[in-house]
Amino acid sequence: MSREAAPDLTAPELEELQQELVALRDELSRALVGFRDAAKPVDVDEPIGRVSRIDAIQQQEMARASREGIALRAKQVGAALDRCAEGTYGACVSCEESIGYARLKARPETPFCIACQTRREQR
Numbered sequence: 001m002s003r004e005a006a007p008d009l010t011a012p013e014l015e016e017l018q019q020e021l022v023a024l025r026d027e028l029s030r031a032l033v034g035f036r037d038a039a040k041p042v043d044v045d046e047p048i049g050r051v052s053r054i055d056a057i058q059q060q061e062m063a064r065a066s067r068e069g070i071a072l073r074a075k076q077v078g079a080a081l082d083r084c085a086e087g088t089y090g091a092c093v094s095c096e097e098s099i100g101y102a103r104l105k106a107r108p109e110t111p112f113c114i115a116c117q118t119r120r121e122q123r
């Protein structure tokens with residue numbers, strides 16, 4: 001297998017990050033199950049008063065937003081585990097430069113190097 005874009009990770013580092021990804025995946029899927037149980041639709045006919053109804057809707061909005069955030073992160077974690085399996089983990093999916101251990105340690109599912117991430121955020 002050609003590895004010109006070899007991520008500069010040592011085998012123990014790679015192993016460690018991969019274990020973190022697996023733990024993260026389990027944690028996120030547990031969190032998603034919890035949200036599914038909690039996200040009951042607000043019953044607008046229920047006589048709970050206008051203010052508490054707004055509260056309930058706002059709480060659901062917040063729950064929905066964080067559920068979507070978790071779902072997105074779970075997807076990124078899954079993609080990162082796929083890259084581990086392919087042997088491309090640690091390389092930026094955009095420019096194929098090495099992402100670097102410190103950055104991966106902080107956020108093991110990140111698909112981009114700092115330069116590409118910054119470029120995307122500025123767009």
Ligand SMILES: [Zn+2]
Pocket residue numbers: 092093094095096097112113114115116117
């Ligand atoms: Zn990059």
